[in-house]
Structure formats: C-alpha cells, structure tokens
Amino acid sequence: MSRISVRGFAVASATAVTTVGAVVGVASGSTPQQTSNDFEATAAEDATLLADIPAGQQARVQTATLTQQADAQADAAQAGARKSAEEAARKSAAEAATAKKEAAVKKAEEAKKKADELAKQREKEAKEKELAASRSATRDASSFTVQSSYSVGDVQAMARQIVPADQFQCFSNIVSHESGWNYRATNAGSGAYGLVQALPGSKMASAGADWQTNPATQIKWGLNYMDGRYGSPCGAWSFWQANSWY
Template identity: 60%
Template sequence: MLEGNHVTRISVRGVAVASATAVTAVGAVVGVASGSEGSQAQTVDVAGATLLADVPMGAHAQTVSDNFSAQANAQQVSADAAAKKAAEEAARQKAAADAQAKADAEKAAKAADEKRKADEEAANRAKARSALVADTTSYSPGSVQALAAGIIGDDSQFQCFSQIVKRESGWDYTATNSGSGAYGLVQALPGSKMSSVGSDWRTNPATQIKWGLGYMNDRYGSPCGAWSFWQSHHWY
C-alpha cells in the first residue's frame, strides 16, 4: 500500500463482475477496429453493465454488516428474555404449590390436634361425672330391685332374675366374693367383664343388671332358664 493512499476493499464477487464487464467492452472495441468484412460497428452499453459501483463498498458494506449483527443480537436477547421469563414463571408456580401443600398439611395437623384435645376433654368430663355419681349415689336393696324390674320388663323373668340375685349377692351391688373375687349383684367373675356395658360397673347397679340380663339370655335363653340351671347346680 502506498503511503497516503486509501484502498477500499471490494468483495470477490464484485471484482469478478467488474472484470467480466471490462473484458466484454474491450472485445467490442477491438472488433470495430479490425474492420472485418460484413461486420458492422457495435455499440456497447457500458453504463447498463454491472459495475463495481453496484457492489456495497466501504462504509456502506460495514453498515449492512452491522445491521445484520444488530438483528441477530436483538433476536438472541429476545430469546434469552423469553427463556428467563418462562423459568421464573415455573419457579413461581412451584413455590406457590409448595406453599399451599405446606399450609394444607399444617391445617390438617392442627385439626387433628384439636380433635384429640376435644376427645380427651370429653373423656375427662365423663370420668369426672362417673366419679361424682359413685361418690354421691347410694342405692337401697328395694330401689335396686325396682330398677331391675324396670329394666327387665317381664314380671315372670324378673322373678327368676330376682331369685338368682337374692342368692348370689342379696341385692348388694358392691358384694365381693373373698375367695373368687366375683363382684356385684350377679357375681360376675371377674367383675371387669361388666365393663362391656359400662365403665361404672363397680358403682352402678343398672350397669350390673344390664350385663347380668344379657349373660342369662345369651347362655340360658332367659333369666328363667338360668334360674332352672341354678336350682340344679347352685351356680350358673
């Protein structure tokens, strides 16, 4: 490169086109100068040919290249922004789902704990009521018999029931056999069997009567069937 001169870079395609155009123009001029017979002078439309001026050069070429680069960069930035937004939305939805699941679990645990406490309080109240009844209620033999008559209903079956209870406990609902440990009106052995009817089996004659009536019906068909067996064996 000569000092002080500026050379503009031209694309390879532009050089090829310019060269071909120049060769064609020169050939046409030579043909006219040769004076060949039968030939006529031809006018070459040099201005209509593709010249170097049609090819982007210098600053214009750089501008075109910069525009392409800018478009590519803009597209990449847009794609990156869309991907980032999608990732953020997915993360937000997952966080929301996790938070909801945690809240539901905490709510269920709280409800279960509240139910457990309520059940415990109800059981404690029932226990306290039972203890109060045991401490303050006293039944006479006559009142216990009347209670049994009302529970059994049938007078003949009550009479059979009464015969057994009279011999087993004398209508004492706290009667305890010192040898076997049988307990109550019907001398259940062990007395805890009567808990299937009520937890107050130690102090509530009604619970003992209901259990004894059920036992006689299941084992002997009725209180009178139990009394018939008792008379033969002196136990039932």
C-alpha cells in the first residue's frame, strides 16, 4: 500500500474518531479536548488530505461509510421487528386468555343447565313416586265392612281412603254435583245411578256385584272411570266445569 493510501485511511479513521469523540463529549457533559476552531481546522485538513487520496481509495472509504449506515439501519429494522413480534405475541396471548375465559364461562353455564335439568327430573320422579305411593296406600273397596246403610259421613270417609289425597277434592266436587253424596241417587229421566251417576248404573257391576248398595264399590268404579277417560279426577273435574257433565 502506498504512503498516500495509508495516509488516506489514517485520515478517514482520525476523522471518524474525532467526530465520535466530540459527540460523546457533548453528550456526557464533559469539555471536548479540542476546541471548535481545532475541530474545524482538523476537518479542513482532513478534507485536503482526502482530496489527495486516489479516486479508487476514496470509493472504498465511502463504501465503508455506507456499509456502516446500512448496518445501523439493519439493526434498527431488527429492533422494530422484535418489538412488533413482542406486541403480536402479547396480543395473541391476551386473545387466547379471553377465549379460554369465555370457554370456561360457557362450560360452567352448560354444567349448571344440566344440573338444573337433572334436579327437575329428580324432583319430577320423586313426585311421581310419592303419588304412586299415595295411590298404593289407599284401601280397596272390598276391605270395608258391608253395612245395611251408610250416612254421608260414612261414604265420604270411604272415599278419602280410596281416592288419592291429591285428587280427593276434585272427586268430591263431582260427586257433590252429581248425587250430593247419596249412593242410592237415581235420575228419573236418564236412569243414571249412584254417587257418580253411572249411566246405566249397571256399568258399575264391573267393580262389584254389590254396586247398588255398596258405596265403596261405586267409589272404586267412579275413580277408575275418571282415571281412564280423563287421566284423573281433577282432569274429569276440569271437563265438568267446562261442560256441566263428564
């Protein structure tokens, strides 16, 4: 390498170092070792020396400067890319957390809904069992002692023991309207007979041969009739209220 090229590189290096030193000194608050006049003189001298450097070597110096600038820009771009990636990661994590929370809430709501449905189903089954137990606990018509005659109180007491408790009031409403609890009541016009005014009265023979004289037999037949046609005495009473017959 020639003296001029060595000197050119030295000048370029010295210029760079001088410039950096001046900037660092100002940033740190310290007094630069060179005065402004010295710096300007040095820069002028450097420019004169750079002019002495051949064109090819000047190009290499300029290329090195551009390379440094490109490296700085690349570093800045990488820093921006890292920042963007970090922001994207934070956003993705927040969205994932929100989705997870919503999924957990939905799952909890579904679990509660299933639990409520199960509770309702169990409650329904318990009521059905209770009703079945109530009906099974009622006495059969044949379990009552046969008497020569029965008062209204006797007949109602029988009905309370035969008809399920939750259906008794509906049954009583129908009997009160149909016969006034008179087990020998006869409709002169139609021939309907008994507590529930079976038409004809002989229908009640399916519940017992003593249908004409035994209120328990009539009650049993009437209950079976209401259950079979209307689902229950209360179903029969609802129909009766709308039509005045059943």
